[in-house]
Amino acid sequence: MRGIEGRATVAARRTDAAAVRPWPGAGASSGVVWLLRLTMLALLLGLGACSRGGPETGVSLDFWAMGREGERVRALVAEFERSHPGIRVRVQQIPWSAAHEKLLTAYAGDVMPDVYQLGNTWIPEFVALRALAPLGQRVRDSDEVSAGDFFPGILEANRIDGRLWGIPWYVDTRLLFYRKDLLARAGYTAMPASWPEWEGLMQALVETGPEGAHAILLPLDDWTPPVVFAMQLGAGLLRDEARYGDFLAPAFARAFGLYLDLFDRGWAPGPGTMNRADLYQAFGRGEVAMAITGPWNIAGFAERLPPATQGLWETAPLPAPHAPGPGLSTAGGASLVVSRASEHPEAAWQLVEYLSTTDSQIRFHALTGDLPARRSAWEAAGLKEAPHTRAFWVQLQHVRAVPRIPEWERIADKIAYYAEVAVRGEMSREQALRALNADADRILEKRRWLLDRQGGGASGGAPARSDDDGR
Amino acid sequence: MRHTASATHDLGRSQARAAWFFLVPALAAIAVFFAVPVVSGLLLSLTDFDIYALADLDNLRFVGLDNYRHLFHDPRFWTAMKNTLYFVVVGGPLSIAVSLSAALLIQSPLVALKGLFQTVFFLPVVTTLVAVAVVWRFLYHPAYGLLNRGLEWFGLGPIDWLGDPAWAMPAIILLAVWKNFGYNMIIFIAGLQSIPESLYEAARLDGAGRWAQFLHVTLPMLAPTFLFVTILTLIGYFQLFAEPYVMTGGGPADATLSIVLLMYEEGFRWWNMGYAAAVSFVLFVVILAVTLLQLRLRGLLTP
Numbered sequence: 079m080r081g082i083e084g085r086a087t088v089a090a091r092r093t094d095a096a097a098v099r100p101w102p103g104a105g106a107s108s109g110v111v112w113l114l115r116l117t118m119l120a121l122l123l124g125l126g127a128c129s130r131g132g133p134e135t136g137v138s139l140d141f142w143a144m145g146r147e148g149e150r151v152r153a154l155v156a157e158f159e160r161s162h163p164g165i166r167v168r169v170q171q172i173p174w175s176a177a178h179e180k181l182l183t184a185y186a187g188d189v190m191p192d193v194y195q196l197g198n199t200w201i202p203e204f205v206a207l208r209a210l211a212p213l214g215q216r217v218r219d220s221d222e223v224s225a226g227d228f229f230p231g232i233l234e235a236n237r238i239d240g241r242l243w244g245i246p247w248y249v250d251t252r253l254l255f256y257r258k259d260l261l262a263r264a265g266y267t268a269m270p271a272s273w274p275e276w277e278g279l280m281q282a283l284v285e286t287g288p289e290g291a292h293a294i295l296l297p298l299d300d301w302t303p304p305v306v307f308a309m310q311l312g313a314g315l316l317r318d319e320a321r322y323g324d325f326l327a328p329a330f331a332r333a334f335g336l337y338l339d340l341f342d343r344g345w346a347p348g349p350g351t352m353n354r355a356d357l358y359q360a361f362g363r364g365e366v367a368m369a370i371t372g373p374w375n376i377a378g379f380a381e382r383l384p385p386a387t388q389g390l391w392e393t394a395p396l397p398a399p400h401a402p403g404p405g406l407s408t409a410g411g412a413s414l415v416v417s418r419a420s421e422h423p424e425a426a427w428q429l430v431e432y433l434s435t436t437d438s439q440i441r442f443h444a445l446t447g448d449l450p451a452r453r454s455a456w457e458a459a460g461l462k463e464a465p466h467t468r469a470f471w472v473q474l475q476h477v478r479a480v481p482r483i484p485e486w487e488r489i490a491d492k493i494a495y496y497a498e499v500a501v502r503g504e505m506s507r508e509q510a511l512r513a514l515n516a517d518a519d520r521i522l523e524k525r526r527w528l529l530d531r532q533g534g535g536a537s538g539g540a541p542a543r544s545d546d547d548g549r
Numbered sequence: 550m551r552h553t554a555s556a557t558h559d560l561g562r563s564q565a566r567a568a569w570f571f572l573v574p575a576l577a578a579i580a581v582f583f584a585v586p587v588v589s590g591l592l593l594s595l596t597d598f599d600i601y602a603l604a605d606l607d608n609l610r611f612v613g614l615d616n617y618r619h620l621f622h623d624p625r626f627w628t629a630m631k632n633t634l635y636f637v638v639v640g641g642p643l644s645i646a647v648s649l650s651a652a653l654l655i656q657s658p659l660v661a662l663k664g665l666f667q668t669v670f671f672l673p674v675v676t677t678l679v680a681v682a683v684v685w686r687f688l689y690h691p692a693y694g695l696l697n698r699g700l701e702w703f704g705l706g707p708i709d710w711l712g713d714p715a716w717a718m719p720a721i722i723l724l725a726v727w728k729n730f731g732y733n734m735i736i737f738i739a740g741l742q743s744i745p746e747s748l749y750e751a752a753r754l755d756g757a758g759r760w761a762q763f764l765h766v767t768l769p770m771l772a773p774t775f776l777f778v779t780i781l782t783l784i785g786y787f788q789l790f791a792e793p794y795v796m797t798g799g800g801p802a803d804a805t806l807s808i809v810l811l812m813y814e815e816g817f818r819w820w821n822m823g824y825a826a827a828v829s830f831v832l833f834v835v836i837l838a839v840t841l842l843q844l845r846l847r848g849l850l851t852p
Contacts, residue, residue, distance in 0.1 A: 179817055186603060207604040299800060349712070349801070359692075484600060488819050498802050502714070524601060528608060 136164040137425045140191035142181075145174045147195060147248075147412070150445040151433070158432045165425045185209050192420040193429050196244060198235045198413050203484035205238050211416040214242040216427050223434045227452045231409040235479035244413030245434050246451030248442070251407045252302050252370050253473045254394045255379065257387070260287065260367035269394035271403030273336075280345040283367050293345040294368040295360055296337075298501050301493040302408060303340075303370055307333035309478050310398055310405040316518070320483045321526045323518025325493075325511050334497070334511060341501050349502050358382040361391070370396070372410070373449045376466045393469035395476070409477035411451065449474075485521050492517045594826035603820070616827035626828070628803050629811040632718060636807065637786045640722040644782055645775075647730040652737035653767075667738070671731035678728065682795040685724050686711070711797055714804035721792050721805050728792075729785075733778050740774030741767070776847050780840055787836050808832045 143151050148171030155167050170191065172180055178200065184190050185207055196204060204210050217225050225233060228246050236244040254269060261269070264282035280293035287293075296303055308315065313329035316322065324330065341348040347366070357375075360366045362384045369375075379391055395404030414433060416426045432438060439455035442448065449470055450456055461467040480486055492514055500510040594616055596602070602609035620626050655666050673681065688695050689710035697707045710720040744767065752762050790809040793799055799806035799814070808828065816825025 182600070182603070182820060203600055207600060299802075495803070498800075502802055504802065524597065524599060524608075527610075528601060 136166060137422045138166045138168065139193060139420075139422060139425055139429060140168050140170065141429065142170045142172050142191040142194040144172050144177045144195050144412070147446060147448065148172060151442070153445060154433060154438055154441060155429075158429060161432075162425075162428060165428065167429060182207075188419065190417040190419050192417055192422060192426040194415060194417070195247060195412050196415050198232070198244060198246070198409070198411055199480060199487060201236060201244050201413065201415070202238055202482045202486065204415070205243055206484045209418055210243045211418045211420065211423060211426075212241045212243060213245060213416065213427075213430075216431075217242060217245070220431055222431050227436075227454050229409075229451070229453065229474045229477065231477035231479065232411055232451060232474070235409040235411075235482070236413050238482050244415045245430055247412050247414050247433065248446070248448035249451050249474060250372050250374075250410035250412075250449070251470065251473050251477050252306065252372050252410075253396050253407060253469055254368050255361075255371055255375060255391060256368040256394060257361065257364065257390055258392050259390045260364055263287075264367075269397070271395075271397050272401040273397055273399050275401075276397040277345075280340070280343075280368075284344060287364070287367070291364065292347045292366050294340065294370070295357055295366040296340060296346045296370065298349060299494045299498040301490040301497065304330075304334050304337040304493060304497055305480065305490070306370075306396065306405070306407050307336050309408075310396075316481045316483075316489075316522075319529065320481055320485075321522055321529060323489065323515040323522070325515040325518060331507075331511055334500075335507060337497060338500055338507060362387050373467075373470060374447075377447045393466050395469050395473040404472055404476050406476050406478050407473050409479040411449075483525065485525060488521050489518050492521070590826045591830060593822055594824075594830050596823045598822040598826075600820045612823070616824050617831070620824070620827050620831065625803060625806065625811060626808075629806045629808045632804070632806055633787060633789055633808045635718055636722060636725070636789050637783060639719075640725055641779075641782050641786050643722065644726045644730055644786075645733060645778060647726055648733035648778070649737050651730060651734045652741055653763075655734070655738060656741045667735070670734055673728045674731040676728075678791050679795055681724070681728060682792075686796065689720055712801055714802050717797055717801055717804040721789075721796060724796065725786075725789070725792050733782065736774060736778055737771070740771050744770040776843070780843055783839060783843070784836055787832065787839070 141151075141155065142148070148169065152169050155169050159165065159167060181190075181194070181196075181200075181204070185204075190209060201210070217223050223245065225242075229249060232246045232249050233242075236242055236246060256269060260283060261267070261279070264279065264286045266279055266282070270276045270279050283293040284291065305315065308330045311329040311333055313327055313333060314324050315330065317324040317327075325334075340346040347360075357369055357371070358378070361369065361379070362382075364387075376393075380388070383391065396407050397403050398405035414430045416423060416430060420426045433442070434452070436452055436454045436458060439450040439452045440459050443450050443455065443459055443461070449461070449467065450459070456462050456467075456471060462471045480490065496505070496510040496514040496517075499505045500507055505513065595611060595613060597610045597612050597616070651670055654660060655663050655670075660666065687693075691697060691707055691709040691712060694710070696710065700706070700708065708716050710716050748766050748770070749762055752766050757765065788809050789807040790813065793805040793807055793810055794813070797805045799810050809832065812825045812828040812832070815821045815828060
């Protein structure tokens, strides 16, 4: 999810990536005022619910999409309405920063849209809320959408307890953006594929760079690098059906150490370094040669790097602990989901299906620059071979979903927090890991209680489950 | 006699009825929008309401005072409390001092274009914080920000305003004071204008200089305004939220995490409503205690 949030706010952020916090509504408020707002909102939503559903002329669907996608998708929706004369679609554009809150409030007020966009790390939460309709059977019955055409790792992120809840809309993962000229100066013609070589490259970059230059820019409070390194080493992150944190396991500890080493060895600018403020400036001036970031920066770099450096950057898959690579990265992106409460599930599915055809995916990529979820769209649009995107093509074959439980985002936030605390030297590595594990165990307490109450049978996702669609 | 008494009684009763008639809408509004939410908030703080409970009330547990117990053992709560107190103790008096100075300057007979200055100083108050934050982020930029350029000019080293845990809170205080001082300034100006000129004349006749006039006429006459402004500022500053929310998100390393920001995160980011409600009640008690203490102090100071 962060990737998407990051894209929405990237222009305004102090540091790139990580994108931890959303943009504001506004205004200072006390707890009481917040509770008040909540009550009023609930009242308003209640009223809204009463006034809905006028005369039944054909089918009317509500479709919520976030940020820029919400704006650009209108063109596709207009075409959908032309080819499906009985169905009208009201597109509502929701800012990413308010999306989570709005969806939960809509859920509480029982006014969920029929179809909506969901960052795929949010799916477990909405499955736990029983807000989603399962889609596995629909996909199997569909002539247009075939499960085999999606990137397997991304599709897997939409599956919980073996059932499919979302159709990938566009994809997101993290890999390396780098300056070709600076690598060449350090004596490298290509990005190394294994960690030992990669470390050698970083050392060489620092040595051959000007005074004060670093090899890689990493946000101080980002959970993705340590988690990605840990996944590459085979760490489970959570254990016992995600009842407890598993951050004291050797694999995670080693990955966490590797991340901190990047700062300790002077390869990444640490706290107190001035040039860490802005990715584009640091990259443009050659103060850093690499960054781990996501697809939104293909456009970001094209728009914001100085013209002189435009031909000089490229992307590369992440290196792996051992050659030949590439190493695993996160399976991010956004999916389209259908509300369980929708009164028009057929029409809702038709919209999802329409937006998921290869043609729509190609059109949507042209409209937004988002990377398509379907591999056929990559091939048809030439993205597989194009500079900048081809590394994503390779990386997307090697992605893994983060643990699919509603608590994951909270735990990820703790990883980012303790990573920053350790980078700043306020805690030792061991202390930070121990505190992280304790926090994770506490966050998972409710989940343990729910699992134990229902007899401990459930696996990965939401403890509560029922009905239909075996898959 | 009897007749009049009963007439008065009737009159009293009809007046009471009229009074109730006019009061009921306001009371109803207070009940619906204040009392009910506060009581439900209190009840909420005794439960572990979260998204699981939102899905199914069977998943709601009554946890008694666990949220509070847990809160007092949560290092982030104490960090937030410490940061909030830092903001209140440093930012509050600073803000009041700046407001008073600005009010005195504007009221000074030497100043022309009073209306203009008043408006200019008040402008930050009515400007959207989000817009302000964008500009201040540029000002605070460690490498290219105006502030660091200014410091450089004086030969002082660059400061990573929003990236250094030691400087982030001072940066937030600076922003908050700049943003808010205009409001209290207007109140102080009103207070200053209500001081009769005759008192100054009398003081001048007694040979009091500008400073003596300020100490013995202006300040005592402003005392009620002071109390009002202090309580309002304190309550407002304890609820620090928007500034760190838009500038730092509570970082770096929780250096600008405030109580309300913690509550917001727990409640609306993680949907831990029970815990968030407990945070807000603790904040409520703290603000209430400080306000009562202030009123008490004020009572002790004035004969």
